[in-house]
Amino acid sequence: MxxxxxxxxxxxxxxxxxxxGALALMAAVGHLAxxxxxxxxxxxxxxxxxxxxxxxxxxxxxxxxxxxxSMLEGMSVEQLMQLIASRARSLAGSAMAAMAVPDQDxxxxxxx
Numbered sequence: 001m002x003x004x005x006x007x008x009x010x011x012x013x014x015x016x017x018x019x020x021g022a023l024a025l026m027a028a029v030g031h032l033a034x035x036x037x038x039x040x041x042x043x044x045x046x047x048x049x050x051x052x053x054x055x056x057x058x059x060x061x062x063x064x065x066x067x068x069x070s071m072l073e074g075m076s077v078e079q080l081m082q083l084i085a086s087r088a089r090s091l092a093g094s095a096m097a098a099m100a101v102p103d104q105d106x107x108x109x110x111x112x
Contacts, residue, residue, distance in 0.1 A: 063087040 070083055081099050089097035 060091060063091060 067080070067084055067087060070080055075083070081101075085097045085099045088099075089095075
């Protein structure tokens with residue numbers, strides 16, 4: 001009878017040890033999962049930042065291409081300066097923009 005009781009106690013201790021081991025393993029897995037989640041979020045933040053840079057670059061290139069096409073199509077200087085000021089205002093996110101260039105004598109500035 002005592003042998004059976006001893007075996008029963010031993011089995012309970014083994015089961016308790018297995019439970020503790022399982023809890024420790026779950027804690028380790030949870031910690032690794034949390035680290036992976038943090039790393040994944042950092043990666044997503046980097047990707048979002050790169051996407052924003054690419055989008056801003058694309059907008060700038062589109063504005064530059066529009067001005068270049070307008071020049072090649074023979075747009076008047078006044079219209080061209082207005083287009084450049086308008087695109088600069090949009091790119092800068094400002095309410096207004098102005099341009100000024102010197103006249104042929106480089107004395108007086110002409111503004112658009």
